Every structure is written in C-alpha cells, then in structure tokens.
Amino acid sequence: MRTSPPGFGIAILHACAVRTPVEAALAYSFSTYGKNISKILKAVDLLARPQGATNKELAAYLGLSSRSVFRLLSTLSDLGFPLTDERESFGGETRHHLLESFIQKLPNLSIPQVALTPRESLVLYFLLARDSIFADSEVERDLASLKSKLAALLPATSTTPSGGHAAMPLASLFACSPNGYKSYAGHDAVLDIVLDGLQQLRALHVSYYSQSHKTTKSYVVHPLKLLEHRGGIYLFARLPKHDIIRILAVDRIKTAKLLEGVFAYPQDFDAEALLASAFDLTLGDPITATIRFSAKEAFYVRERHWSEDQAFVDNPDGSCTLTLTTSGTKDLLRWILSFGSAAETLSPPELREALRAESLKLASLYSGSQLSP
Numbered sequence: 001m002r003t004s005p006p007g008f009g010i011a012i013l014h015a016c017a018v019r020t021p022v023e024a025a026l027a028y029s030f031s032t033y034g035k036n037i038s039k040i041l042k043a044v045d046l047l048a049r050p051q052g053a054t055n056k057e058l059a060a061y062l063g064l065s066s067r068s069v070f071r072l073l074s075t076l077s078d079l080g081f082p083l084t085d086e087r088e089s090f091g092g093e094t095r096h097h098l099l100e101s102f103i104q105k106l107p108n109l110s111i112p113q114v115a116l117t118p119r120e121s122l123v124l125y126f127l128l129a130r131d132s133i134f135a136d137s138e139v140e141r142d143l144a145s146l147k148s149k150l151a152a153l154l155p156a157t158s159t160t161p162s163g164g165h166a167a168m169p170l171a172s173l174f175a176c177s178p179n180g181y182k183s184y185a186g187h188d189a190v191l192d193i194v195l196d197g198l199q200q201l202r203a204l205h206v207s208y209y210s211q212s213h214k215t216t217k218s219y220v221v222h223p224l225k226l227l228e229h230r231g232g233i234y235l236f237a238r239l240p241k242h243d244i245i246r247i248l249a250v251d252r253i254k255t256a257k258l259l260e261g262v263f264a265y266p267q268d269f270d271a272e273a274l275l276a277s278a279f280d281l282t283l284g285d286p287i288t289a290t291i292r293f294s295a296k297e298a299f300y301v302r303e304r305h306w307s308e309d310q311a312f313v314d315n316p317d318g319s320c321t322l323t324l325t326t327s328g329t330k331d332l333l334r335w336i337l338s339f340g341s342a343a344e345t346l347s348p349p350e351l352r353e354a355l356r357a358e359s360l361k362l363a364s365l366y367s368g369s370q371l372s373p
Contacts, residue, residue: 052097136185181231282328
C-alpha cells in the first residue's frame with residue numbers, strides 16, 4: 001500500500017529536483033512555476049495517496065479546470081515524477097498514482113512503512129465514525145483534521161474481489177447513533193486542561209457539580225485516564241486528600257486549573273479491572289444478585305457480558321437464571337426494572353424488596369386514568 005506522510009509533497013519535489021537532469025530542472029525551475037508551487041505540492045500529496053486521484057478529484061481539490069489538470073499532470077511528468085494510470089472499471093474514471101517504489105525509496109529520506117490491510121482500514125474508518133459525542137466542540141474539529149490527514153494513508157473506496165475499486169466510499173459504510181449522547185459544546189477549555197493534566201501528570205483543581213448532593217464542590221485531583229461510556233466522557237481521578245479513586249463526568253466539571261509540579265502515577269491503578277467490577281460506573285458498592293429472566297428475554301440477556309463471574313442456568317420453560325457479582329446497587333436495580341415483568345429478582349432479599357417497593361410506586365402511578373399533578 002502506498003503511504004505518504006503530511007508534507008510529503010515538499011520532500012518528494014526536492015527529491016525529484018535532485019534526480020532530474022539539469023536541463024529539465026532549468027526548464028521547469030521554481031522561478032518559472034513560482035505561483036503554481038503550492039498547487040504542484042498539493043497535487044503530489046494527493047497522487048501519493050494509496051488511492052491516487054482522478055482528474056475530477058484533482059480539479060476539485062486544487063480549484064482547477066479540466067484543461068489545467070491535464071497541463072499539471074504533463075508538467076509533473078516532465079519534472080520526472082513517475083506517474084501510472086489505472087482505470088477503475090469499464091467506462092470508469094482513470095486514477096493517477098505516483099509509482100510506489102518512487103514514494104518509498106526517496107534519496108536522503110526515510111519514510112516509515114505503514115501498510116494497513118483492508119480490514120485495518122475498515123476498523124479505522126469504523127472508529128473514526130464514532131465521533132457524535134464530540135459534536136459542536138473543538139475535539140470535533142480536531143477529528144475532522146485527523147480524518148483529512150489520515151486520508152493519505154487510507155483507501156477512499158472498497159475493492160472488488162478482482163482488485164478494482166467499488167463505487168461505495170469506505171467512510172460511508174458505517175453509522176453511529178446520535179441518541180443518548182451528552183453535549184460537550186462549551187466544554188473545550190475544561191477538556192484542554194484535563195488533557196494537559198493527563199499528558200503532563202499535573203494535578204488539577206476542579207469545581208465539580210454533584211448531582212446526588214445538588215451542590216458544586218472543589219477538589220484537587222490527579223487525572224489518570226479518560227473513559228468514553230454510553231455517550232459520555234468520564235475521568236478516572238485520584239483524590240489525594242482521601243487516597244481514593246473516583247470517576248468524574250467531564251461535563252460536570254465546571255472549572256479546572258493546572259497546578260504546579262507533577263504527581264506520581266499510582267502503580268496499582270487498573271482502570272480495566274475497576275470497570276470490570278462495576279455494573280455501570282459506581283465503584284465500591286459490591287452486590288451479588290440472582291435474577292430469573294423470562295423465555296422471551298433469556299436469549300438477549302445471554303448474548304451479553306455482565307460480570308466476570310456471571311453464571312447462567314437454563315430452566316425447562318426456556319427462561320434462564322443469572323447470578324452475578326458486581327458493583328452499583330442502584331445501577332443494577334434500574335437495569336432489572338427495564339425488563340418489566342420479564343425479570344424477577346430472587347436474591348438478595350434487600351434488592352428484591354427495593355424492586356417490590358418501586359413496583360408498587362409504579363402501579364400507583366399508573367392505576368388511575370388521571371395524570372399526576
């Protein structure tokens with residue numbers, strides 16, 4: 001696969017000038033084409049991509065007419081750039097490429113080989129499609145810039161079994177649901193400071209809104225790791241005053257300030273292990289529960305991972321019984337309620353009683369025909 005790092009046009013044009021005969025270099029000197037150097041460099045970057053470029057793509061990217069594109073390609077050939085052509089399919093457009101050996105073996109320049117497989121390219125496009133969470137924030141613009149730069153390494157379209165280019169752009173193969181995401185518009189300053197703290201191992205002084213206490217409190221925290229969870233961004237942070245790990249919702253951090261000095265990263269911190277122990281994001285609230293799910297829901301419950309020690313028992317009527325140990329009693333209660341009468345909690349007794357009380361409240365809420373005042 002062809003690869004071309006950012007700014008590749010400058011390096012390759014310099015290499016071409018070194019290798020071109022003196023007469024050609026004089027005939028097509030920088031002074032002659034001074035006003036078009038920028039377009040030449042951009043064209044070289046485009047042609048060095050794995051997918052190369054068509055005349056239409058060159059015209060659109062460089063703001064040139066079709067006739068000017070033909071002249072530009074002719075100029076590049078005269079300068080010594082080894083171009084190859086490839087027709088996509090019968091009646092399709094012609095794609096122009098820079099010769100791969102020329103890209104990878106420039107004099108006095110070492111270019112890393114980043115040969116992404118087709119599957120790796122698909123995975124990267126899939127991950128880049130999950131950007132809805134950053135809508136209307138600076139991070140969204142950073143991602144747009146990243147996608148533009150990565151376009152030099154990624155094929156734009158899928159390939160057919162015969163090796164030709166299919167009409168479907170790879171970026172269009174994936175979608176990401178916009179529902180349930182938090183908005184991070186207006187949180188750019190806090191995100192920048194949090195990222196600086198993570199990179200530099202700097203403590204932060206934050207003011208944080210606690211929904212459970214309905215108050216805003218101030219803390220000194222050591223930022224350890226960012227986490228994306230169900231459409232929200234969270235921060236693993238150590239509170240040095242109490243020597244505990246907490247998970248903070250980034251959107252509830254009202255202000256953040258970098259403090260002087262660096263902190264020692266805790267060697268025993270294991271974010272993955274903490275997340276594996278929690279049903280949602282509640283830490284330090286262990287509970288072991290047994291729940292029976294109806295035959296209608298058993299299949300859907302079985303196909304997901306809920307805890308490290310989960311154990312299923314299949315019942316003769318098609319239902320299943322799940323036993324798990326996790327953390328977060330309220331999180332588990334909400335999940336069980338989402339199944340309605342299709343889930344029955346067998347143990348522990350206190351969780352069963354909490355669900356019974358909540359069910360009575362629901363029954364009272366919906367018992368009459370009148371809406372609540």
